[in-house]
Amino acid sequence: MNNQYDPKAVEAKWQDRWDKQRVAEVDLRSAADKYYMLMMFPYPSGDRLHVGHGRNYILGDALFRYLRMHGKKALNPMGWDAFGLPAENAAIQRGVHPHDWTFANIKVMKEQFRRWGILYDWSKEIASCTPEYYRWNQWLFLRMLERGLAYKKKAPVNWCPSCRTVLANEQVIEGACERCGAAVVQRDLEQWFLRITDYADRLLAGLDGLPGWPEKVKAMQRNWIGRSEGAEIEFPIPALGQSLTVFTTRPDTIHGATFLVLAPEHTLAAGLIAGNPERQEIESWIVKVRNTPRILREGEAAAKDGRATGQTAINPATGEKIPIWLANYVLPDYGTGAIMAVPAHDARDLVFARQEGLPVRRVYHPEEGVEEGADEAGSGSALGEPGRGLIRNAPPFDGLREGAETIRGFIAWIEQRGCGRGKVAYRLRDWLISRQRYWGTPIPVVYCERCGAVPVPEQELPVELPYDVEFTGREGNPLEHVAAFVEARCPRCSGAARRETDTMDTFVDSSWYYLRFLSPRDGSRMFDSALANRWAPIDQYIGGIEHAILHLLYARFICRVLHDFGMVGFEEPFTDLFNQGMITRYSEKTGRIEKMSKSRGNTVSPDDLIDAMGADTERVYTLFIGPPEKEAEWSDEAVTGAYRFLGRVWRMAERLAEAPAIAPSLSEAELERERHAAIQRVTQSMERFHFHTAVAALMELGNALSRALEEKTASRLRCEETFDTLLQLLHPMAPHVTEELWERRGHVETLLDTSWPEHEAAKLRRARIELVVQVDGKLRDRVEIDAGAGEKEARAAAMASPKVREHLAGSEVAKAVLVPGRLINLVTRRSA
């Protein structure tokens, strides 16, 4: 007889059984109620999952099993976000085809999920790299193209002149190509965009209707959308016979605009420097700025660098001629790519004005008697604090106070004079979906010499990725060299045409996958709207904070597009969002505690851990490690705490026989109380996602039962009942060992099919309680008293305590505050 806890055989047995019985499978049409949970769409990257990754899935599975025991057959599907750059890199570096590499990785990951004991509805499995899936990316693209939501424009890419290929941002290391080290340049290419900016306002407003989302994520999205109200103002340029439009949030400072600054990329730049004697120098400077990778240009307070164009514009408010400059600190794609510089009220403009010796003119002046700010840009740098100053020398606005009201007045005045209009600008840019890569969804367009860009007709979808491709990492997109793919017929005129070789950003795949899970094999449509409206939006989405912005914003955008197309009846795809914190661990490499990752060499392999202590141990520890929304440091030593706990539970099963048939005393009511208290605490903890306190409560119940067995204070029946409850409550965290012990206890039904226990309030009450006695708020004694005792009795019992008397000596009790069932506080007044 072996009473050593050995999880290996037990876990294999139950994993096998869950697989065979397809326990997580949900019939979407007949399910009585709906609850749709979702884990992030994982990328099969080829690196084995480590225990840090496990947190997401283990958390989800604990929730799934918990719901299941509440009678909810939740839908928990899993699929693969299978396109992407690493597959292509693997092909280049190791000569494995991205397709084969990806599917090999998927197989490995599925096995890892299995070993964690995670239940997914695999009948709904999808992989975004299959034509059955990506044809609907193409279909959606065509619908968006029809409605002007997809369009093409020039945009810069990172270009390695030596490899003659496009690089992703992460392939550019300090301005150089990661492979060959050549200096990377910015090159303009015609690329496809989705018009997410049309939805900026709706995406922003929608955040207010998401109480189930973490504030942090909503704040990040608001920040990313970056809405700011202001005005567009026209500054006439007499020499060119046209005017320049700038965007400003501070039209009220227009009288202080002493020069204009354009981004070097601005379309008017060439015209403005045409007559400049230093034109050549300026042109090469422009090229230099443009070739600076965006990350460097925007990064860490890069020095301001500019050139005067030699031209002037007219400030429409003052009628003055002001110089026009080009400078790197003005971004080409925010606002109009041009600003009116007000150095007196803008810190950046001030720096630049001082550097170049440009004039500074104040609009707002401190009020009489108000201390003047430290420097001349003091006022105005803190917009939104009205009353910081008054306008002077700007008729007809003199005397107005800084604030939103004044700004509105200026906008009205500018509109009236016909030199501008109120305008809202967004930081959000349109979504660039073009990738010059093989391993992605081909964009369904062909280019015909006669007809131009022509969409591929719907009946010709999918445009399939060819399998036979050569991967060199050089000479651009491998697809360009596949003649059978590139050479096409124009759908309109049947003439010779060239197929688009750009593929789509993988965020397109992940922005609607949750809908495809509902009808994964439907070859006739993107998804089944009736099922989508029944099962979506997602009740609970669980994933990492790293997707707070891009993925979640794109998915919200696409959901609205589908809504506007009449395909779904809701605008928000994810009702409740939970972001689990990352698992960190000390890294030998860097000497710091960091996010667990392969590159930092601080991962812990679940395979080794499971071999040594079992998946249940990993699960319990992962849930016990701390509040799931916070970062948590993995401790190799602390894992043994979980292992010991499960071992104690395991051995307890045999010790149940030691309990006496009949309780020797009334003290077994205490065990019953502990059992109900545990039910209550675990349930409350689970509802709040506080799995760590749920585990703690179960450890306490285990300790209580262990004590009862040791001291033989409870009958066998009571001990068995307590043990069964422990197994039920522990099941979501440690499914294998609990099922096994449950079965060995002789139950026929599996634990997963039992219903979650409920606590009885009556069982939580004690007849006699310990009442804490405080004197002036300080704990002095505890007295035993009837639970239902009133203030009179409580006070009498408190006064009966010698310790309390001692502390009351020389004082009299002015009043007593009773918290029923908890404490009594005697407040003294010094005796006269």
Place this chain on the structure above:
RNA sequence: GCGAAAGUGGCGGAAUUGGUAUACGCGCUAGACUUAGGAUCUAGUCCCGAGCGAUCGGGUUGGGGGUUCGAGUCCCCCCUUUCGCACCA
């Protein structure tokens, strides 16, 4: 710089609504058992002081102030840390 969150034993952390601070676990200490192990069990473990002792007294949730019979929790000021954003006009 802006925004958000958080500071509790040697460590991870607990404490729905203001009501016994430090649950649970790790580590550590002592002991038991043992054909030595990363096994199991028992007891102890916030700090200071007194006592042979069961105990007793005092202090403690980053610092300071306030509200309250009572504050880890609420309010004000300060300090520190982490995360996110950052030439966004």
